[in-house]
Amino acid sequence: MAPGLWVLGAVALAGCGGDHSVVQPKGPEAARIAALSWFMFGLAGVITVVVFVLLAVGLFRRGSGEADPRWWRPLVIGGGAVLPGIVLATLSGLTVWALSTDPGSEPGEVHITVVGRQYFWDVAYEGTAAVTANEIHIPVDTPVRLRLESTDVIHSFWVPALAGKVDMIPGKTNHLTIRADEPGTYRGQCAELCGIQHANMALEVIATPRAEFDRWLTNQAREAAEPSSATEQRGLEVFTSHACAGCHTIRGTSAEATVGPDLTHVAERRTLAALTIPNDRAHLQDWILNAQSVKPGAAMPDLAMSDADADALVAYLSGLR
Numbered sequence: 001m002a003p004g005l006w007v008l009g010a011v012a013l014a015g016c017g018g019d020h021s022v023v024q025p026k027g028p029e030a031a032r033i034a035a036l037s038w039f040m041f042g043l044a045g046v047i048t049v050v051v052f053v054l055l056a057v058g059l060f061r062r063g064s065g066e067a068d069p070r071w072w073r074p075l076v077i078g079g080g081a082v083l084p085g086i087v088l089a090t091l092s093g094l095t096v097w098a099l100s101t102d103p104g105s106e107p108g109e110v111h112i113t114v115v116g117r118q119y120f121w122d123v124a125y126e127g128t129a130a131v132t133a134n135e136i137h138i139p140v141d142t143p144v145r146l147r148l149e150s151t152d153v154i155h156s157f158w159v160p161a162l163a164g165k166v167d168m169i170p171g172k173t174n175h176l177t178i179r180a181d182e183p184g185t186y187r188g189q190c191a192e193l194c195g196i197q198h199a200n201m202a203l204e205v206i207a208t209p210r211a212e213f214d215r216w217l218t219n220q221a222r223e224a225a226e227p228s229s230a231t232e233q234r235g236l237e238v239f240t241s242h243a244c245a246g247c248h249t250i251r252g253t254s255a256e257a258t259v260g261p262d263l264t265h266v267a268e269r270r271t272l273a274a275l276t277i278p279n280d281r282a283h284l285q286d287w288i289l290n291a292q293s294v295k296p297g298a299a300m301p302d303l304a305m306s307d308a309d310a311d312a313l314v315a316y317l318s319g320l321r
């Protein structure tokens with residue numbers, strides 16, 4: 001095989017493991033898709049072998065006289081029309097089954113609205129004040145009904161370990177049920193080209209035992225922590241007097257804009273800018289001052305402010321747990 005093909009094969013196989021594997025399902029929706037994938041792979045393998053055997057027979061029988069219409073007519077009609085018809089109808093039925101989302105309602109289920117935005121995910125928990133971004137916490141072994149929406153362009157919600165892709169279309173609400181069999185962190189990715197930072201529009205679904213989820217949700221529903229030092233107080237003033245408050249909400253303060261992510265509990269998140277950078281003080285400061293270098297094309301502008309103001313702002317935001 002040419003070296004290029006080896007590289008191509010290695011790259012293709014690399015997609016079979018890791019965070020985005022569709023053949024390592026961690027929930028029933030994804031398990032149906034994985035089962036369908038294996039079935040199609042097996043069926044395609046059998047059909048390929050049969051076709052190559054028939055091809056070989058044809059080649060070796062070349063020149064051995066007239067073909068006998070008693071067997072080639074049923075072969076052409078059966079193998080060329082009837083069998084493909086049966087195979088395609090079966091696969092269509094199985095695909096509808098694999099992609100159907102359970103519409104039932106179960107006690108304890110969780111309802112979440114996820115809105116795709118250029119380039120992050122707004123995550124609101126129905127029945128509570130909790131709004132977060134880019135991290136969807138869910139209780140394990142519980143159906144989670146997602147309402148998927150967009151306010152700008154078409155995005156696509158895809159967490160391969162838990163379910164198939166569903167587009168998020170402006171003006172339309174799509175529905176998806178996810179359910180995680182075991183605790184864990186499952187990476188997701190926007191799967192529809194939505195602009196320059198499409199590749200940096202990732203998310204995490206974090207599945208935890210119910211009690212832990214309930215504690216997390218109760219905390220997320222609270223208003224923001226009060227500043228606990230003079231520096232943090234200064235940071236809050238910087239936030240509300242600079243451009244920050246023109247785009248973000250911090251519940252419990254005068255900042256109530258909804259252009260960017262809700263920052264009420266931003267320090268609880270593992271990453272910033274939809275998994276682009278880790279959420280620590282150094283990266284937060286860099287993000288505030290140089291967002292357009294970190295994620296060019298994101299709606300977050302480079303904020304011109306003094307180092308002292310930036311330090312105070314970072315101190316304040318880092319306390320929002």
Ligand code: CUA
Nearest residue numbers: 155190194198
């Ligand atoms: Cu959003 Cu791609």
